[in-house]
Amino acid sequence: MAASEYTMRIWRGDASGGAFCDYRVSVEPGMVVLDAIHRVQATQANDLAVRWNCKAGKCGSCSAEVNGRPRLTCMTRMELFPPGETITVTPMRTFPLIRDLVTDVSFNFGTAKQVPPFQPKPKEPDGTYRMQQEDIDRVQEFHKCIECFLCQNVCHVIRDHPEHKKHFAGPRMFVRYAALEMHPLDTDNRLELLKEKMGLELCNITKCCTEVCPESIHITDNAIIPLKERVVDAYYDPLARVFRKLTGTR
Amino acid sequence: MSPNGSLEARYPGTAGPTGMLRRDAWWVEPLLTVLGLGGFVVYATWAGFQNAFYFVDPYLSPFYSPCLSSNCEHVSLPLIGRWWNLSPAFLVLWIPGGFRLTCYYYRKAYYRSFWWAPPACAVPDVRTGYSGETAFPLILQNIHRYFFYLATGVLVFLWWDALEAFRFPDGFGMGVGTLVLLVNAVLLSLYSVSCHSCRHLCGGRLDVLSKAPTRYKAWSLISKLNEHHMFYAWISLFGVAFADVYVRLVAMGVIRDIRFF
Ligand code: SF4
């Protein structure tokens, strides 16, 4: 198959402002958006800033927005777009721009630091921990996260309402909270924190995080909604509370 | 939505491009949702107000079931006396209505399509202020599991109606209407069982599932169904509307119910 021509419309700029620049590139079959960006960088714009590492969809570095949709650029094939088309590539919108396609994602490291760590129960008499596979299946899905922060980027709670950044952990962190809360060995209870300080109730379960997750983690259905249900158990269900009191169950 | 100045103010310090850059037909999904949900609400309200043509022996429309007032053509449970002179549909419709209104899937659907928060992914919210489900009235969504309990009660009656639909005035039989009511009960059951609150209550709330094998089995099965909750939400919505239309048309004499035996 022959090469096709595309116009890459890439955002160039830094914190003080910027503009779109168009670059014509030829693209061979099998190339991904990140390859096309690298070709622009190699042939026409040596100073183009782009973050990447693995080119295999595993490091989560190359997140950007392609034609307005949050994506891993290394996993987005150029064949998705008809030859000759203009493809817009912009940096993630929710985080401060450093340069061109590179954003400062430290917001996510900040919210990660706020997650109370795993607090395992005491070891068994033989000095080990024991868990069954069925207890840990749920949590394993959450461990697939590659921290690309596309879910944090697309979440309208902070994307469109940055005033909530100071009290919203975001979908990636909800996945982490869920992994800890559902862990069979963990003893901590993070529900009050989630409700009062981490903005679980700001999420209106509109599922954009799930839609963009490159690891296909069911963020909303398997992490956020079960956490919301646990918060209902603890704060909004008087009948369940009475039932738990009467039966002495948790 | 085109790039505009007010959006720029929304992304302070991010310094990247503003405006909506999606070029695909993102508006199709919210539009279909508005048409589907809006159409259903209009029809159900109209059908509820009719107070007629909801029963034709042995079929009772699901919009009027259970029929709780004595002014009903086919009383399921005589809970409400003669003083109730409005349509008996209003005594029950609030239950399935509330169940669907607070359903996690429908919340997503109408927050996106009616409320535009957000209209689609990476399409900016229409309003500048946002408080999610933290404040009144949306904090009431947390009541969902109570509607689940009530809707399960209604479902028992709908199954009863489906069984009653085999009992014709001239004895045991089966008609197209029997099938319609049966399919309706099946679809509504799938919708109810795949509910997120049901999934949580049956087992999801436990951290150590291996110690509760029955609940683990129930949770695993519900989790599988739950993956298709959106599908069941829509198909049961169409199913229940179709069942009402069917009973209505037979009762009005517009169509004739075909008897298999
Ligand atoms: S489902 Fe919740 S967390 Fe996920 S993108 Fe939507 S609002 Fe954000």
Ligand code: SF4
């Ligand atoms: S949950 Fe998915 S979208 Fe979010 S950071 Fe992890 S891999 Fe990326």
Ligand code: FES
């Ligand atoms: S470069 Fe590692 S995920 Fe794309």
Ligand code: FES
């Ligand atoms: S019915 Fe949809 S989540 Fe409960």
